[in-house]
Amino acid sequence: MTQNLENTLKVAHQAFEYLIHGMETGEWNLFLDMLTEDFTFWFPMGKFHGLNVGKERAQEFFQYVTQAFSPGLKLTSLDHVTSNETTVVFEFRDEGKLFGEPYKNRVAVSFDVRENKICGYREYFGSDGKSN
Numbered sequence: 001m002t003q004n005l006e007n008t009l010k011v012a013h014q015a016f017e018y019l020i021h022g023m024e025t026g027e028w029n030l031f032l033d034m035l036t037e038d039f040t041f042w043f044p045m046g047k048f049h050g051l052n053v054g055k056e057r058a059q060e061f062f063q064y065v066t067q068a069f070s071p072g073l074k075l076t077s078l079d080h081v082t083s084n085e086t087t088v089v090f091e092f093r094d095e096g097k098l099f100g101e102p103y104k105n106r107v108a109v110s111f112d113v114r115e116n117k118i119c120g121y122r123e124y125f126g127s128d129g130k131s132n
Helices: 005-025 055-068
Strands: 035-043 050-053 074-083 087-098 101-114 117-125
Touching: 005 055, 005 074, 005 087, 005 101, 005 117, 035 055, 050 055
Parallel strands: 035 117
Antiparallel strands: 035 050, 074 087, 087 101, 101 117
């Protein structure tokens, strides 16, 4: 099945909405339901550093995000969206509390789309602590 850009964008935008919902509320089921069984994700640091495989590992990761950022992260801006037929990258800013300390960051997440599901996720971030 050949993918087209319009469908890839539609699926990725829905997944991004569910990702933001999870970040804000800790409710990840809508996002997790969009993942393929062979889902992979890459994270740049901590106990999930590097390549992670499987939906169960993803569930562990997003539960950890909820614990680390209690009471939740807030999206403050969506700055750019870049895409091709299989991948969509969202660049955004968020803020909240990381283990109780003030947190602000600039983040890029990449979704790989296959057959109306997300099969891959990569996250990149970095901030000088002053950026919004």
